[in-house]
Amino acid sequence: VRSVEVAGNLFWVGVKDPDLRVFDINVKTDYGTTYNSYLIMGEKKALVDAVKFGFQDDFLSKIEEHTAVEEIDYLIVNHTEPDHSGCIPLLLKKNPKLKLFCSKPALPFLKNVLNDASVQIEGVKTGDRLDLGGLTLEFQSAPFLHWPDTMFTYLVEEKVLFPCDGYASHFSPHDGMFYRPGDQVVDHAAWYYYDCIMRPYAPHCRKATEEALQKEISVCAPSHGPINNSEPKRFMQKYLEWTEVKKLSDKKLIVVAYASSYGNTQRLAEEIAATMQKAEVDVRLFDVAATPESEKRDLLEAADGLVFGAPTFVNDIVKPMWETLLLLPTVSTSGKRAATFGSYGWSGQAPGMMQSFLQSIKIKVYEPLLKARLVPSEEDLQEAATFARGFLEFLQEN
Numbered sequence: 001v002r003s004v005e006v007a008g009n010l011f012w013v014g015v016k017d018p019d020l021r022v023f024d025i026n027v028k029t030d031y032g033t034t035y036n037s038y039l040i041m042g043e044k045k046a047l048v049d050a051v052k053f054g055f056q057d058d059f060l061s062k063i064e065e066h067t068a069v070e071e072i073d074y075l076i077v078n079h080t081e082p083d084h085s086g087c088i089p090l091l092l093k094k095n096p097k098l099k100l101f102c103s104k105p106a107l108p109f110l111k112n113v114l115n116d117a118s119v120q121i122e123g124v125k126t127g128d129r130l131d132l133g134g135l136t137l138e139f140q141s142a143p144f145l146h147w148p149d150t151m152f153t154y155l156v157e158e159k160v161l162f163p164c165d166g167y168a169s170h171f172s173p174h175d176g177m178f179y180r181p182g183d184q185v186v187d188h189a190a191w192y193y194y195d196c197i198m199r200p201y202a203p204h205c206r207k208a209t210e211e212a213l214q215k216e217i218s219v220c221a222p223s224h225g226p227i228n229n230s231e232p233k234r235f236m237q238k239y240l241e242w243t244e245v246k247k248l249s250d251k252k253l254i255v256v257a258y259a260s261s262y263g264n265t266q267r268l269a270e271e272i273a274a275t276m277q278k279a280e281v282d283v284r285l286f287d288v289a290a291t292p293e294s295e296k297r298d299l300l301e302a303a304d305g306l307v308f309g310a311p312t313f314v315n316d317i318v319k320p321m322w323e324t325l326l327l328l329p330t331v332s333t334s335g336k337r338a339a340t341f342g343s344y345g346w347s348g349q350a351p352g353m354m355q356s357f358l359q360s361i362k363i364k365v366y367e368p369l370l371k372a373r374l375v376p377s378e379e380d381l382q383e384a385a386t387f388a389r390g391f392l393e394f395l396q397e398n
């Protein structure tokens with residue numbers, strides 16, 4: 001496979017990894033992936049992003065179709081994750097004069113990736129430009145797509161956007177590198193990529209996309225998957241659709257999610273939900289073991305308040321509740337508030353463990369938590385109602 005001309009003086013010099021089946025430990029890649037790097041041949045020569053370590057021979061040979069690595073002036077580092085930064089040390093070994101540009105938040109990341117104080121690195125921000133002589137690069141900060149370090153780069157004269165992981169897909173084309181209109185497999189791969197990698201950062205994705213869409217764009221050249229020169233704004237516009245907050249209710253939405261073996265935690269959950277329903281809120285009560293994962297993710301994402309109830313089994317939270325809690329880092333949770341409760345026999349750690357987990361992922365949790373031993377008594381149910389009213393007040397606090 002050789003390099004691919006993307007626009008005048010701009011070449012794809014990335015690599016294909018068609019046999020990859022899992023990316024970053026837990027993202028399935030049924031169609032492999034690509035690590036895209038772009039060579040811009042102005043009077044000054046620049047690379048936009050590097051590739052994963054292990055693919056250096058293919059990468060260097062594509063660059064050398066156009067120039068010696070020693071002749072490259074600049075490397076733009078849109079993001080420092082190793083699938084894009086893995087080959088930077090090799091580039092620097094061949095060309096120690098190479099000057100790196102990255103976002104300001106990426107500076108400490110890059111220093112820890114390279115561990116070499118002699119490397120020239122400059123931090124840039126939105127609106128900063130780099131003159132390549134006849135060609136110009138303009139930068140846009142795009143934090144949390146999906147790391148704090150991310151930025152987009154724009155080749156002004158050719159109207160090419162390099163959004164790194166944004167609008168990307170894990171898809172390795174059999175031939176060529178361009179998106180084919182109507183390719184439903186790539187459409188799905190782009191959605192899956194968003195859903196697995198970007199969805200927790202939906203508000204950040206939306207902000208960066210709205211900003212980038214103000215530019216004229218002829219080519220969208222992401223860091224994974226096909227380059228889109230036929231419908232360049234296709235996946236940018238899709239991101240606006242995908243990041244739209246799906247309101248499931250006009251009122252504040254509270255989910256009361258419980259696991260229950262013998263109905264005791266369920267009884268507490270029902271009392272909490274019934275108490276809340278008397279207020280001006282919308283309450284969705286569900287059994288985590290009987291609700292499909294996609295439905296749970298949508299509910300967790302849409303909710304303002306999250307109330308989790310679980311019994312304690314062998315000093316632990318039961319598995320269906322763990323699986324539900326572990327969905328939280330896969331969606332956007334900013335601004336949500338939570339509370340925990342559960343029935344127990346003798347040790348009763350589950351509500352406290354859930355509370356610690358929620359706090360560890362930066363969700364504010366109502367205290368005190370609620371515990372009731374074995375079958376909830378009338379007194380326990382009154383306590384559950386007080387707990388529910390307390391949580392409603394907590395939800396109103398700024």
Ligand code: FEO
Pocket residue numbers: 079081083084146165223224
């Ligand atoms: Fe493709 Fe976040 O690296």
